[in-house]
Amino acid sequence: MALPKRIIKETERLLADPAPGISAIPHEDNLRYFDVIIEGPNQSPFEGGVFKLELFLPEDYPMAPPKVRFMTKIYHPNIDKLGRICLDILKDKWSPALQIRTVLLSIQALLSSPNPDDPLANDVAQHWKENENNAIQTAQEWTRKYATA
Amino acid sequence: MDFDITDPSDWPKEFGPLREIDSHLRCPICKEYLRAAMMLQCHHNFCSECIRRHLDKESTCPACRVSTSTSQLRRNVSLEEIANNFGDVRQLLLKTVRESLEPKSAPAQTLECAESMDIDDFTPQQKRRRISARVGKALLSAQRGRTHESDDNDHDDDFTMHSQESSSGRKYSTRSSTRPVLRSRGGRSETTPTEQVPNPQSASSSQTSSYSLSEEHTSASEQASPTPAKESTFKHTLVACPVCTMAIPEANTNSHLDKYCFSGKQDPIYNVALSVVETYSPQAIATYEKDGSSKSVSLPASPQRNTLRSAFSSSPVRFNGFAQQPSKLGAQSGAAPIPEPKRLPKLTYSVLNDKQLRKKLQELGLPTHGDKQLMQRRHAEYLTLYNANCDSTRPQTIAQLHKAMDNWERTYMRDLNAKDAQRRAQEEQQQKYAQELAQQKQQEDAASTDVTNLPSSQSSNSGTTGTGFVPNQANNNDVNVAIASQAAQAHKLKNADNYNDLIADIRRRQQREKDAKAKAALEANDAASAPIQPPPQEEL
Numbered sequence: 001m002a003l004p005k006r007i008i009k010e011t012e013r014l015l016a017d018p019a020p021g022i023s024a025i026p027h028e029d030n031l032r033y034f035d036v037i038i039e040g041p042n043q044s045p046f047e048g049g050v051f052k053l054e055l056f057l058p059e060d061y062p063m064a065p066p067k068v069r070f071m072t073k074i075y076h077p078n079i080d081k082l083g084r085i086c087l088d089i090l091k092d093k094w095s096p097a098l099q100i101r102t103v104l105l106s107i108q109a110l111l112s113s114p115n116p117d118d119p120l121a122n123d124v125a126q127h128w129k130e131n132e133n134n135a136i137q138t139a140q141e142w143t144r145k146y147a148t149a
Numbered sequence: 150m151d152f153d154i155t156d157p158s159d160w161p162k163e164f165g166p167l168r169e170i171d172s173h174l175r176c177p178i179c180k181e182y183l184r185a186a187m188m189l190q191c192h193h194n195f196c197s198e199c200i201r202r203h204l205d206k207e208s209t210c211p212a213c214r215v216s217t218s219t220s221q222l223r224r225n226v227s228l229e230e231i232a233n234n235f236g237d238v239r240q241l242l243l244k245t246v247r248e249s250l251e252p253k254s255a256p257a258q259t260l261e262c263a264e265s266m267d268i269d270d271f272t273p274q275q276k277r278r279r280i281s282a283r284v285g286k287a288l289l290s291a292q293r294g295r296t297h298e299s300d301d302n303d304h305d306d307d308f309t310m311h312s313q314e315s316s317s318g319r320k321y322s323t324r325s326s327t328r329p330v331l332r333s334r335g336g337r338s339e340t341t342p343t344e345q346v347p348n349p350q351s352a353s354s355s356q357t358s359s360y361s362l363s364e365e366h367t368s369a370s371e372q373a374s375p376t377p378a379k380e381s382t383f384k385h386t387l388v389a390c391p392v393c394t395m396a397i398p399e400a401n402t403n404s405h406l407d408k409y410c411f412s413g414k415q416d417p418i419y420n421v422a423l424s425v426v427e428t429y430s431p432q433a434i435a436t437y438e439k440d441g442s443s444k445s446v447s448l449p450a451s452p453q454r455n456t457l458r459s460a461f462s463s464s465p466v467r468f469n470g471f472a473q474q475p476s477k478l479g480a481q482s483g484a485a486p487i488p489e490p491k492r493l494p495k496l497t498y499s500v501l502n503d504k505q506l507r508k509k510l511q512e513l514g515l516p517t518h519g520d521k522q523l524m525q526r527r528h529a530e531y532l533t534l535y536n537a538n539c540d541s542t543r544p545q546t547i548a549q550l551h552k553a554m555d556n557w558e559r560t561y562m563r564d565l566n567a568k569d570a571q572r573r574a575q576e577e578q579q580q581k582y583a584q585e586l587a588q589q590k591q592q593e594d595a596a597s598t599d600v601t602n603l604p605s606s607q608s609s610n611s612g613t614t615g616t617g618f619v620p621n622q623a624n625n626n627d628v629n630v631a632i633a634s635q636a637a638q639a640h641k642l643k644n645a646d647n648y649n650d651l652i653a654d655i656r657r658r659q660q661r662e663k664d665a666k667a668k669a670a671l672e673a674n675d676a677a678s679a680p681i682q683p684p685p686q687e688e689l
Binding site for chain 2: 002004005006008010012013016017059062063093095096097
């Protein structure tokens with residue numbers, strides 16, 4: 001199937017002018033499939049970490065949201081152990097005016113501000129709510145253990 | 150692959166406002182220039198096709214999520230025209246802009262030509278002041294409100310820098326006795342082509358100047374068509390009558406309007422359209438201006454002017470499906486005289502049966518094959534295309550729409566086939582996996598039977614597992630080894646390219662097993678003496 005112009009355009013922009021701390025590189029054999037790397041934001045428990053994600057643009061993108069998943073283990077109340085992300089714009093709040101860049105920036109922002117009140121990983125969220133400092137410590141440990149390049 | 154990929158970032162960063170303009174003229178959904186711009190109640194604009202597609206699924210504005218519906222869509226004709234024309238001139242403008250940023254090596258083609266300037270007998274120094282005063286203040290102060298302060302100096306410099314270049318680059322031609330005056334008149338319809346009746350000496354030089362100017366025009370924006378005029382002391386100028394678009398001397402405008410246009414008559418003297426007059430030679434224009442069409446209309450048109458006109462008019466006309474006028478006139482008159490085509494109503498597919506749906510498709514001249522789902526999708530797709538086309542000021546013909554539908558049909562079928570193939574492959578994979586599992590289980594059962602059999606009949610038929618360990622020493626460890634090697638074998642097979650090979654192999658092995666079992670039953674009593682040769686594993 002022909003690749004829509006918009007995807008080509010977005011890919012070009014992502015390669016030519018990447019957002020700080022984010023890189024997205026398409027697979028050569030499937031230009032709808034991206035290898036994404038997001039650096040853990042400063043002043044977050046994930047600082048210093050380098051997180052790998054995969055991103056897939058479904059056939060009806062941009063009418064349907066891209067599918068994104070963390071490949072690197074991460075201790076985060078909104079990301080489960082399979083790497084699935086709980087983010088409204090990836091689900092019901094998707095809009096075709098959004099794009100790959102904005103999605104990845106949103107994920108980066110989610111790392112900066114975990115939201116345990118809308119959890120995906122219940123145990124992590126519980127931990128976060130009960131003892132935030134301890135949870136952050138665990139997140140830092142996981143970052144050191146799994147997300148250092 | 151399509152190489153026609155444009156993006157606001159194509160504009161040099163020195164021209165930040167152009168980037169802004171570019172990005173505002175694009176649809177937030179498809180990122181192309183707005184095609185048939187539609188505005189929602191929240192004042193966000195989208196391509197008609199894109200927003201219709203989106204509203205089929207959701208009923209919110211993609212930009213601000215305010216709830217909305219197709220009934221709230223309103224055409225935004227002027228925005229569409231701006232987007233169309235900007236798209237038309239983009240390449241040219243981009244080239245001009247880029248050249249203007251290059252070091253002075255070549256005399257830069259001018260950007261100001263498209264905007265506003267006078268070429269008089271000023272020294273470059275005076276000129277610089279004048280233009281920075283006019284362009285810099287008038288033009289840029291308008292932008293200043295929206296752009297970053299830091300950009301301002303750049304812009305002033307840019308404009309003054311190459312206005313200077315352009316004046317020096319053009320000097321040889323403007324030094325003639327008929328100095329061309331480029332005037333800012335805001336738009337094509339108001340530009341005033343006049344030319345002094347040439348004196349003996351200027352015959353050749355006026356040629357030169359008009360030639361050099363036409364060269365500049367082709368490289369400059371098409372929006373303005375400055376034409377050679379006499380020195381500023383010359384009073385008479387031709388303008389297009391706002392009502393009948395005929396060329397009339399500016400001074401006669403009011404009398405022409407009162408006498409003819411407002412009373413519905415035709416002016417017997419000035420009755421040639423300005424765009425036509427502009428193609429005349431300078432002498433002819435001057436004569437027309439003085440005496441009207443009766444005398445000058447027979448004069449031949451100048452070849453240079455002709456090429457100039459065609460260079461300017463080609464692009465708007467090319468896209469203008471129905472209007473022969475340049476798109477600007479089309480925009481003014483386009484909405485009113487052409488009756489709005491009727492939009493097709495949406496159907497509630499769930500209450501239609503196949504036959505009714507087929508009939509609907511037939512009425513629209515669409516293919517009627519396929520199951521209900523395909524017909525439904527086909528109808529929905531055509532509805533989107535058709536209704537979006539109704540919103541366009543440059544609509545396509547029905548035939549073009551049908552061609553687009555053919556394309557859609559092909560893509561759809563291809564995708565369907567691809568998906569089908571993918572699904573089949575997946576199924577095969579699953580089947581294969583299930584078979585492997587079953588096989589493995591079987592082996593496992595066989596092995597455990599062996600184990601349970603062990604106490605009663607020492608040794609015997611453990612060769613049936615076909616994994617080649619010594620039967621006499623069969624125990625739990627051996628069973629594990631058997632399973633592991635089976636798993637390894639299965640994994641190896643998983644990667645086997647050909648599925649048929651796999652099936653054949655499995656059959657072969659099942660057969661072998663059966664044989665082995667039969668054999669084992671026969672030789673049950675003295676199995677230890679003749680262990681069954683394990684089947685060759687590496688034959689794949």
